[in-house]
Amino acid sequence: xxxxxxxxxxxxxxxxxxxxxxxxxxxxxxxxxxxxxxxxxxxxxxxxxxxxxxxxxxxxxxxxxxxxxxxxxxxxxxxxxxxxxxxxxxxxxxxxxxxxxxxxxxxxxxxxxxx
Amino acid sequence: xxxxxxxxxxxxxxxxxxxxxxxxxxxxxxxxxxxxxxxxxxxxxxxxxxxxxxxxxxxxxxxxxxxxxxxxxxxxxxxxxxxxxxxxxxxxxxxxxxxxxxxxxxxxxxxxxxx
DNA sequence: TTCCTTTATCGTATATTTACGATGAACGAT
DNA sequence: ATCGTTCATCGTAAATATACGATAAAGGAA
Numbered sequence: 059x060x061x062x063x064x065x066x067x068x069x070x071x072x073x074x075x076x077x078x079x080x081x082x083x084x085x086x087x088x089x090x091x092x093x094x095x096x097x098x099x100x101x102x103x104x105x106x107x108x109x110x111x112x113x114x115x116x117x118x119x120x121x122x123x124x125x126x127x128x129x130x131x132x133x134x135x136x137x138x139x140x141x142x143x144x145x146x147x148x149x150x151x152x153x154x155x156x157x158x159x160x161x162x163x164x165x166x167x168x169x170x171x172x173x
Numbered sequence: 174x175x176x177x178x179x180x181x182x183x184x185x186x187x188x189x190x191x192x193x194x195x196x197x198x199x200x201x202x203x204x205x206x207x208x209x210x211x212x213x214x215x216x217x218x219x220x221x222x223x224x225x226x227x228x229x230x231x232x233x234x235x236x237x238x239x240x241x242x243x244x245x246x247x248x249x250x251x252x253x254x255x256x257x258x259x260x261x262x263x264x265x266x267x268x269x270x271x272x273x274x275x276x277x278x279x280x281x282x283x284x285x286x287x288x
Numbered sequence: 289t290t291c292c293t294t295t296a297t298c299g300t301a302t303a304t305t306t307a308c309g310a311t312g313a314a315c316g317a318t
Numbered sequence: 319a320t321c322g323t324t325c326a327t328c329g330t331a332a333a334t335a336t337a338c339g340a341t342a343a344a345g346g347a348a
Contacts, residue, residue, distance in 0.1 A: 060271065066224040067199035067200065067202075067203060067224075068201075068203065068224075071200075071202040071203045071206075072199045074196065074199075074202050075196065075198050075199040075201070075202050076197075078193045078194070078195075078196035079197035080193075080198040080201075081190065081193035082191075082193040082194040084181075084182035084186035084190040084191050085177070085182065085186075085191055086183075087185075087186040087189050087191070087271070088182060088186045088195075088274055089270075091271075091274065091275070094274060094275050094277075095274070105268035108181075109177065109181040109182075110177060112179075112242070115260075122284070124220050138176075138284045143268075143276065143277060146272070146275055146276060147276060150272040151275065153204050153268060156202070156205075156206075157261070157265040157268070159206065159209060160205055160206070160209050160256060160261055161209070161258065161261060161262060161265065162209075
């Protein structure tokens, strides 16, 4: 948000928007996939799999960590990144709740609303 | 993306990121809820339910329309906005696929990866 | 200690997003 | 034809996001 404050919206909407923001860049989507599908966790490994500079990947990792979707365990000079399953599950539950509400709405067609 | 091109990432990641971007603002989340839960469809009605100016709400509606999550039927000087159920369902399916992949990954803990 | 590796952060440039007021376009009503 | 309503778009300002190279910090290895 550039100007509007978070208090102006519902807590749930602010949370969902924040999670969505973390997922709103292809690089971050792919980083999550890389962390689950490949036996890889270091920033350097991820850099090799993406067309981005190391500093940029580090920024994306920071954003994912900010919302808690991943965590980073420091191992000497290295950092082992991995999915934070509980945060991810929590996020998924909220997303499911949202979409279930949105898709359940009986008559949403414009045809029905026009009256 | 500011600089990196979309061809640098997988199509699936680009699509998911695009949907996530549309959902990455609390106002847009609430607009979707308003369109499903309340018997409301006009821009002006939505403006009254949000702490934003009419032009700003119009921009948010445009962004939701861009990714196809809503549609707008013109009725004279008015526009009746509503959820586009099929696009919404498609988006949800892709999101479910993503989260199922992300949560299914057997041993993702950093503990397991460190070796 | 001195190097090497790994990652975060700084500085910076550019692009995008968000917000508002003002204006214009479309159309129904008078 | 004029007025009122509704909405999109324009112009603009400020904040964020994205990307890179350069540098700093942290720690293992020589």
